[in-house]
Amino acid sequence: MARGDVILSINGNEVNDVIDFLFYGNDAQLDITVRRRERKLSFRLFLKEGQDTGIEIKPFKIRLCRNKCLFCFVSQLPKGLRRTLYVKDEDYRMSFLYGNYITLTNLTKEEKKRIVEQRLSPLYISIHSTDRAVRNALLGSPKASDVLKEIQFFKEHKIKMHCQIVLCPGYNDGKNLQQTIRDLYKFYPYVSSIAVVPVGLTTHRKTAPKLKAVEKDDALSAIGVIDSFQKRFRKKHGDSIVYAADELYIKAETPFPPLRAYGELPQRENGVGMVPFFLYQAKRMKMPQPSQATESGDQGRDKTGHRFVTFTGTSFYPYLVRFADGLKKGGIDIEVIPIENTFFGKSVTVTGLLTGRDVMRSLSEFVKKDDILLIPDVVMREGHEVFLDDVSKQDIEDLLGIRPYVIESTPKGLLEAVTSL
Numbered sequence: 492m493a494r495g496d497v498i499l500s501i502n503g504n505e506v507n508d509v510i511d512f513l514f515y516g517n518d519a520q521l522d523i524t525v526r527r528r529e530r531k532l533s534f535r536l537f538l539k540e541g542q543d544t545g546i547e548i549k550p551f552k553i554r555l556c557r558n559k560c561l562f563c564f565v566s567q568l569p570k571g572l573r574r575t576l577y578v579k580d581e582d583y584r585m586s587f588l589y590g591n592y593i594t595l596t597n598l599t600k601e602e603k604k605r606i607v608e609q610r611l612s613p614l615y616i617s618i619h620s621t622d623r624a625v626r627n628a629l630l631g632s633p634k635a636s637d638v639l640k641e642i643q644f645f646k647e648h649k650i651k652m653h654c655q656i657v658l659c660p661g662y663n664d665g666k667n668l669q670q671t672i673r674d675l676y677k678f679y680p681y682v683s684s685i686a687v688v689p690v691g692l693t694t695h696r697k698t699a700p701k702l703k704a705v706e707k708d709d710a711l712s713a714i715g716v717i718d719s720f721q722k723r724f725r726k727k728h729g730d731s732i733v734y735a736a737d738e739l740y741i742k743a744e745t746p747f748p749p750l751r752a753y754g755e756l757p758q759r760e761n762g763v764g765m766v767p768f769f770l771y772q773a774k775r776m777k778m779p780q781p782s783q784a785t786e787s788g789d790q791g792r793d794k795t796g797h798r799f800v801t802f803t804g805t806s807f808y809p810y811l812v813r814f815a816d817g818l819k820k821g822g823i824d825i826e827v828i829p830i831e832n833t834f835f836g837k838s839v840t841v842t843g844l845l846t847g848r849d850v851m852r853s854l855s856e857f858v859k860k861d862d863i864l865l866i867p868d869v870v871m872r873e874g875h876e877v878f879l880d881d882v883s884k885q886d887i888e889d890l891l892g893i894r895p896y897v898i899e900s901t902p903k904g905l906l907e908a909v910t911s912l
Contacts, residue, residue: 583602
């Protein structure tokens with residue numbers, strides 16, 4: 492096969508995208524038909540157990556979202572960012588492959604049939620409310636179908652689902668939140684988890700009507716609702732089922748539940764249990780001791796005596812600086828800088844939405860020439876060394892005059908960086 496070949500079928504089965512390719516490409520013998528320019532060609536592959544085909548598939552064209560959600564983050568982005576950030580996807584394939592959340596508002600009968608036949612499970616679904624009027628208002632889609640009927644269909648066909656509720660005060664909080672959790676619980680265990688996350692609002696939002704940000708009292712109220720359900724669910728199933736996002740505990744200024752309350756962390760990538768998991772990992776790190784640094788003669792720095800500097804969003808700062816303090820006690824010279832998000836607005840406090848411009852602005856008067864900057868990988872585009880606003884790692888180095896390194900955003904990643912660089 493050659494670059495640019497279009498795969499038409501595998502073992503007689505039509506191939507439309509990478510999912511079809513993976514689904515039908517598991518046999519030891521593969522009869523593959525391709526189109527090369529104007530010709531059809533056939534190939535036969537014989538694969539040993541565990542052997543890869545070596546074929547790379549071009550990404551499929553993503554189906555776009557037709558909703559006009561009141562809180563859509565993409566609609567709140569300013570101009571001038573890279574084009575891919577403005578793509579509003581609503582594609583069940585992206586949900587299955589990458590955990591992207593979908594609303595189920597554009598699924599055809601054929602696509603639902605395919606999900607069932609190919610066992611595209613689990614799916615990640617944005618619910619927001621099971622009250623149809625409230626949900627459709629939040630989606631900005633008056634004709635959206637009843638989400639409970641869609642979930643019932645997937646339950647009947649044994650497709651697992653992870654659901655999220657974007658908490659919007661005045662819309663789906665209080666009694667509405669309680670009812671939504673009750674309704675979704677009826678589909679357990681096929682609805683395997685429910686995450687409640689606070690609405691994210693940027694200073695660039697212009698869409699009416701006005702939404703209220705989640706404040707301390709809102710967060711406390713939502714946590715109270717979630718906690719009451721968790722207690723009942725754990726008593727009956729040994730599973731919390733519904734979870735509050737870390738940001739809700741931070742906004743409420745209340746302690747996180749113990750890590751065991753998060754089960755298998757089914758929605759960690761959605762910001763649920765991410766901080767407790769970091770703290771759990773941090774406690775189990777073998778920290779450097781002052782005597783070790785003294786014996787090595789470098790006080791935890793590299794051979795030229797450089798200082799380490801890293802940064803984080805304002806919400807995670809108290810937890811990261813606590814870990815950094817432990818490194819300091821072991822002789823590591825490290826400083827953690829909280830970065831205020833002026834690009835999206837001060838209410839956006841997570842590390843992953845920091846821009847290169849804000850990082851450079853905050854660090855410009857702090858860092859010195861021989862410092863080593865440790866950049867958490869969550870601020871970089873996956874597979875690239877570029878921030879959301881296209882500022883690159885090289886730009887940081889050139890403009891600040893320091894050596895930057897991208898590190899894994901875990902206690903292990905930070906510890907390995909400061910002990911090996």
